[in-house]
Amino acid sequence: MLQLRREARLTIRPVGPFDLGRLSKLHKACFDEGWSRAxxxxxxxxxxxFGLVVRLQEAGFAGIEQARGVGFALCRVVRDESExxxxxxxxxQRRRRIAVQLLEAGMARCFAGGARVMFLEVAVDNAGARALYEAHGFERVGVRADYYLRADGNRVDAYTMRCDLDRFVRG
Ligand SMILES: CC(C)(COP(=O)(O)OP(=O)(O)OC[C@H]1O[C@@H](n2cnc3c(N)ncnc32)[C@H](O)[C@@H]1OP(=O)(O)O)[C@@H](O)C(=O)NCCC(=O)NCCS
Incomplete structure (x- = not known):
């Protein structure tokens, strides 16, 4: 469990069937093309x-603990590959190493499920996410033209990135 402040803690848990509404809200808060519950x-x-959700638990009114979702990761394992x-x-809640925790937890779970490589797509202009992925061993292996649709109607290319999980998942 990562300590943020004395009164706030982060927990990472698998997404369950009752989390879908919350997860959809989180996705819409993060992306122009938000994904619905369906x-x-x-x-x-x-x-x-599988999905992972990060909850921030903090003391609320009268010191009663409250938890709210602040981040998520969605992954898929197919034989020895994952995405x-x-x-x-x-x-x-950005720039507090929450994405690092989620990415590492997702990579570890995919590795435990038998995957030895992980692929992802990232917008070519998403410098922050690209830095995160490169720091975790991901390398560019291709480009997908017009992959993402932005809120202003413009399309943007994506890099496909690949990581050898056995080199980057900590035992
Ligand atoms: C990309 C995203 C998930 C990062 O989440 P985060 O919790 O803020 O990231 P972290 O704090 O774990 O950052 C880890 C590292 O990634 C890089 N990074 C993350 N955001 C960055 C930014 N805005 N600018 C530059 N580098 C950034 C940095 O190297 C950072 O390490 P540092 O803080 O020690 O410099 C978040 O900005 C987000 O949800 N963006 C919108 C959705 C998105 O783009 N998702 C990725 C799509 S592929």
Whole structure:
């Protein structure tokens, strides 16, 4: 468990069936093309798919503990390959190493599920996410033209990145 402040703690847990509404809100807070509850239910029903959600627990009114979702990762394992389908942290909680925790937890779980490589797509202009992935062993292996649709209607290319999990997952 990562300590943020004395009164706030982060926990990472697998997404359950009752988390889909919360997860959809989180996804919409992070991406222009937010995924609906139905999109997420379909995705998580595919064999090998799983989600992780980070909750921030803090003392609320009268010292009663409250928990709220602040980030998520969605992954899929197919035999010895895996994919990071989506990763996001709500804007007000960024730059606190939450994505690092999620990415490492997702990579470890995929590795434990038999995957030896992980692939992902990242927008070519998403310098922050690219830095995060490169620091975790991901390398560019391709480009997908017009992959993402932005809120302003523009499309942006994505890099496909690949990581050898056995070199980067800590035992
Ligand atoms: C990308 C994203 C998940 C990062 O989440 P985060 O919790 O803020 O990231 P972390 O604090 O764990 O950052 C880890 C490292 O990534 C890099 N990084 C993350 N955000 C960055 C930014 N805005 N600018 C530059 N580098 C950044 C840095 O190297 C950072 O390490 P540092 O803080 O020690 O410099 C978050 O900004 C987000 O949800 N963005 C919108 C959705 C998105 O783009 N998801 C990825 C799609 S592939």
């Amino acid at each position: 999109d997420l239910a379909h995705l998580l029903s595919l064999p090998g798919s 990071l389908l989506s990763l996001g942290v709500v804007p007000e």
